[in-house]
Amino acid sequence: MVGMAVQETGSVCRCADKISDSAGSGPGGQVVDEVSGIVREVMTKYRHHKGMLVHALQDVQRVLGYLPEDALRIVAEELDFPFAQVYGVASFYTQFYFSPRGKNILQVCVGTACHIRGAPAILGRFEQELGIKAEETTADFEFTLGAVSCVGCCGLAPVVVANERVVKKKDHHKIITRLRKQAEDSAVG
Amino acid sequence: MSELVRLQIDGQEVAVPKGVTIIEAAARIQIDIPHLCHLNGLVPSSACRLCLVELEGTKDLVVSCARGVREGMVVWTRTERVLAARRFVLELIWSAHPGDCTTCEKSGRCELQKYTYEVGIERNRFPLRRDEQPIDTTNPLIERNPSLCILCGRCVRICRMRNGNNVFDFVSRGITTRVTTAFEKPLQESGCTFCGSCVSVCPVGSLVERQRRFRGREWELKTTETVCPYCGGGCKLLLDTTKDQIVRARTEKKDDYLCVRGKFGWDYALSKERLKTPLIKKEGTLEECSWDEALSSIAKRLAKIKETRGPEALGGLVSANYPSETLYLFGKFVRAGLGTNNLDSSVRLLSWPTLSGFIQAFGRMDVVATLSEIEAADTLLVLDSEVAVKNPMVGVKVRKALKTPKKGAEGANLITIDSRKTTVAGLSHLHLQPRPGTATVLLDGMIKVILSEGLYDQEFVAANCSNFQEFSARFLEMELDVEAITGVAEEAVLAAGRLYAGQGQKAVIIFSPETSDRHMVARIINLLLLTGRVNGGVFPSLLHSNLWGAAEVGVVSEFYPGYRPVEAATARKELENLWGVSLPSEPGLSAIEMIQAAAESIFGMYILGENPVASFPDKASMVRGLAALDFLVVQDIFLTETAQLADVVLPGVSFAESSGTFTNAEGRVQELNRVLPSQTKPDWEIIAEISTRMGYPLSYHSEREIAAELKTLVSEFSGPRNSAFRLVLTEAEEISAEPDREYPYRLMIGATLFGFGDGSWTRRSEISRLETPYIGMSPQDVQSLGVVAGTRVLVSSRRGRITTTIKVDESLPAGLVFMPAHHPEGNSLTSASLDPVTKSPRFELAAASIDRLQESEPESQCAGDRSLLNLNQTSGIAKWN
Structure with missing residues (x-):
């Protein structure tokens, strides 16, 4: 049921904070059971279809926001793959993550054109404002900051992408505050 | 071709x-x-x-x-x-190998180094492009240096293809690719069984044995071929040594298999706890003494008991982990020197129903299958599927059989009968899960299918089994509701019976002798006879290295060497002539009977390498018995729990300092070669010296001389096999205690990979660091008991109680709990009820209860329970209430 609810909201992850909270509860704990229920549900259509590993991983990540260890174990079991091999495949692709991601994904392009037009300074400011380094996630799981190489619109350099949308240059300094406010508003509403 | x-x-x-x-x-x-x-x-x-x-x-x-x-x-x-x-x-x-050959352990064996030298590359043409990564030292056995990895993938493939274990894979991509475990967890959390195959095949220094680090360069090592001292698999072991140390165990070919005990478990022989000098008890304390004092005291005290109470007041007990020559000499000393048939060995506990049953049925033991026959079989019937733990090589062969194409099939058929979902069970085509303790009835069900559907080998049965008609008629008359007793569906039993009996197919039954009573053995023999598979149709997974040899050289009370019955006057005459003394005609007591008769009819005992306090059932009565003896000699390499009760302790030698022969579970006789100089005296020399001091001179110059004498007795006897066989009908008894409200679980005590026997070797080996004592419970039981992995619990049976730690074991069905046999106190919970025919303790599942230790109940209180049994040297005996 939780799985359904999460799917409706698309790529936004709802489980991340729950899972990270569950660190102490160990196997058999309630939260892990919840994750396992979600993953098993996703996997029903892939059961024993070895050729569908990457698709299955994508689906699981779409629902959970990342690929936790317990989820990968279930994928391995359902597809009859060695666990190490599933991890090996997943680790090959940059699209898969093994730790929880923030609700907002903020990406700063550090490609050549953006670099020349001041990307390092923007990245530095974001790092300072969020209190994290590039490729990290804030402790409240609100933001993940990424440094990417070229998003394909060098004419707009320096480019910042927030949740898959390019942020206007004049809004760069406001984007974090704006995203925070959005989160607060939706929590109140 | x-x-x-x-x-x-x-x-x-x-x-x-x-x-x-x-x-x-x-x-x-x-x-x-x-x-x-x-x-x-x-x-x-x-x-x-x-x-x-x-x-x-x-x-x-x-x-x-x-x-x-x-x-x-x-x-x-x-x-x-x-x-x-x-x-x-x-x-x-x-360009990706930051290698420093000066301190790399592989230097001299490294394949990259070899080819680099051959091609003549003096300097790196390209700059080093890979960052150094931390060395993994999170486990005691295998050191992984990922920086040196050249990504050849041999470790990935040997683990996956041969061992079916999949610990490693390639992770990430491009220049950051590395070979590691899922989520880069330590090996012990990644399903690794530490067989070390990956270390053996690694062409560079990325995977090395930790024991080997900085203990000698490859070109300084001397290699000696010997036999692994652990299980009955009898794997060949090449030990690489410097002048006084073993540095590494390996196989002849890189891709040959050893298990964790063979590959890493030899280090107990170098333990600092080894006994170096004899000990003698003075005023209740064991003190070091000279050899002369120890030996003369033993000779005097044994002679005194013999004189005052008669030779039948003495007894000898020996472990089947010694070479046949030592065992034979011990038997000769007890029977001819001491003059008693009170002689027994661990064979009684670990394999006697099987060995005696086979001898009776077939006349000889060499009807058993070889390891390569397992590999070549069309069908495998595995009873008690932890064979991969008991004889790990059998597990490898079973896996190989499944992948070896047979006529009309891609691989062998595997039928497993086991209450647990073990790894081997997971590979089976047919896994029958009977209720714990009912496998015998399940075999009856299969026999019934074979009889009623006429699947038996009619030609063989007609020619060789004279009582077939009678057996078949009586068997089919029997009322047998297999499904009701075992809980296995009728169709599954039918399928198993048909698959096993398949005409013209080679089938091998693999089973564990230490858990099989004579009723189980009788059914196995019946299956072999009905299907005409008397040659190579069965493989007993013998738990210890020389159980076969021990039975053959006559260290069981009822048989002289070569399975000559003690009661037979002709056999006695023959031995009297050879040994030059008159021998007692009355039969002797078996292992447990001797200790139970302590202070009643047995007053002195000589125990060689056996540790009844830790490895026999019903610890309390073993302690009571041994402590009540007038005189106890223990000869061992460590001060074991039993040795602590002794009046004199003699330091023996380990396998690495011994030579002689072991006979493995296939019946293959293999040479054990001395690898290191002896730390004390060879065991056979000690025995010979005591015997000589007691007036029965045993003068040999080497094991070879003993072997020559032994050969005349053992090979002469090996006459023709029986050609007429009898099918045996026995009525299996339900001996396992039924769980009840007070003791709701059934407790199974069995083997694990990281322990062995009484644990006195493995506890002193690095391999024991991979497993702490535990009790395994099914996930359902763990949940209903409200505990988690790691919870401290009190385990009680009608015999005693101990504290231990919970481990979740998904292979177990609800209601069955499992404890490793080498658990330091596990035998406090078991009972020593003997089968009237074989005199072996019945393998039973004790009824047990498990309770969480309350926070308020300090552990010391329970430790207090344990200390009741803790052997206190001053008092000599712990009281049991």
Whole structure:
């Protein structure tokens, strides 16, 4: 049921904070059971279809926001793959993550054109404002900051992408505050 | 024979079977094509590119480890172009190998070093492009240095393909690719069984034995071939040594298998706790003394008991972990020197129903299958599937059988009968899960299927089993509701019976003698007879190294060497002539009977290498019995729990300092060779000296002399096999205690990989650090008890109680709990009820209760319970209330 609810909201992850909270509860704990229920549900259509590993991983990540260890174990079991091999495949692709991601994904392009037009300074400011380094996630799981190489619109350099949308240059300094406010508003509403 | 393909390599003609690769064809004519990722027996991965060769008619160089031969191929392995490519490949590998050969343990055996030298590369052409990564030292046995890894993938493949274990894989990509575990967890959390196969096949220094670090360079090592001292698999062991230390155990070929005990478990022989001098009890305390004092005290005290109470007041007990020569001499000393048939060994506990049952049924033991017959079988019937733990080599062979194509099938059929979902059970085509303790009835069900459907070998039965008609009639008359008793569906039993009996198929039954009582053995024999599989149809997974040998050389009370019955006057005469004394005619007591008779009819005992306090059932009564003896001698390599009760303790030698022979579970006699100089005296010399001091001189100069005497007794007896057999009808008794409200669980005590026997060896080995004492419970039971892994609990049976730690074991069904046999106090919970015929303790599942230890209930209180049994040297005995 939780799985359904999460799917409706698309790529936004709802489980991340729950899972990270569950660190102490160990196997058999309630939260892990919840994750396992979600993953098993996703996997029903892939059961024993070895050729569908990457698709299955994508689906699981779409629902959970990342690929936790317990989820990968279930994928391995359902597809009859060695666990190490599933991890090996997943680790090959940059699209898969093994730790929880923030609700907002903020990406700063550090490609050549953006670099020349001041990307390092923007990245530095974001790092300072969020209190994290590039490729990290804030402790409240609100933001993940990424440094990417070229998003394909060098004419707009320096480019910042927030949740898959390019942020206007004049809004760069406001984007974090704006995203925070959005989160607060939706929590109140 | 398959069709031959002719090709030319470096101008030489060679003909090889179809399907062979170029590199293998070249090896047949002694052309070594350099290679790093290729290893015989593993599927090619073409990862290293070092084996490139020129193939006429092909534009590019080809990978010779993956390219199959074709008729008329012309291959060149040493052209300018090939050599340049080889050099370039090596230079690229070096650009990601921050190797320092001066301290690398592989130096001298390293394959990268060898080829680099051959090609003559003096300096790296390319800068080093890989960051150093931390060395993994999170486990005590295998050190992983990922920086040195050349990504050949041999470890990935041997673990996956041969061991079916999948610990490693390639992770990430490009320059950051590395071979590691899922989520980079430590090996012990990744399903690793620490067989060390990955270490053996690693061509560079990325995987090494931790025990080997900084203990000698490869070229300084001396290699001695010997036999693994642990289980009945009897694997050949090559021990590499410096002057007084073992540095490493390995196999002849890189890809041969050893388990964790064989590969890493030899270190107990070098333990600092080894006894070096005799100990004698003075005023309740064991003190060091001279050899002369110890030996004369033993001779005097044993002689005194013999004189005052008669020879039948003495007894000898020996472990079946000694070479046959030592065992034979011990038997001779007890029977001829001490003059009593109170002589027994661990054979009684670990395999007697099987060995005696087979001798009775077939006349000889060598009807059993060999390990290669397991591999070649069409059908395998595995009873008690932890064979992969008891004889790990059997597990490897079972896996191999499943993958070896047979006539009309891709691999062998595997039927498993086990209440637990073990690894082997997971591989089965048919897994029957009877209720714990009811496997015997399930076999009856299979026999019934074979009889009622006429699936038996009619020709064989008619010619060899005179009582077949009677047996069949009586068996079919019996009322037998298999499903009601075992909980296994009728169809499954039917399928198993039909599959096993398959005409014209080779089938092997694999079972565990230490858990099989005479009723189980009788059913196994019936199955063999009904299907006419009296040769190579069964494999008993013998738990210890020389159980077969011990029975054969006569260290069981009812048989002289060569299975000559003690009651037979002719046999006694023969032995009297050979040994030059008159021998007692009355039968002796068995192992447990002797200790139970302590202070009633037995007053003195000599125990060689056995540790009843830790390894016999019902610890409390064992302690009581041994402590009540007038005189106890224990000869062992450590001050075991039993040795602490002794009046005199003699230091023996380990397998590494012994020579002689072991007979493994296949019946193969193998030479044990001395690897290290003796730390004390060889065991047989000690026995001979005591016997001589007691007036029965045993004068031998070496084990070989003993072996020669033994040979006349054992080989002479090996007459023809029985040709007439009898099917046996016995009524199995339900002996396991039914769980009740007070004791709701059934407790199974069994083997694990990281322990062995009484644990006195493995506890002093690094391998024991991989497993702390525990009790395994099913996930359901864990949940209903409200505990988690790691919870401290109190385990009680009607016999005693101990504290231990919970481990979740998904292989267990609800209601069954499991404890390793080498658990330090596990035998406090078991009972020593003996089978009236075999005198072996019945393998029973004790009823047990498990309670969480309350926070308020300090552990010391329970430790207090334990200390009741803790052996206190001053008082000599703990009281049990």
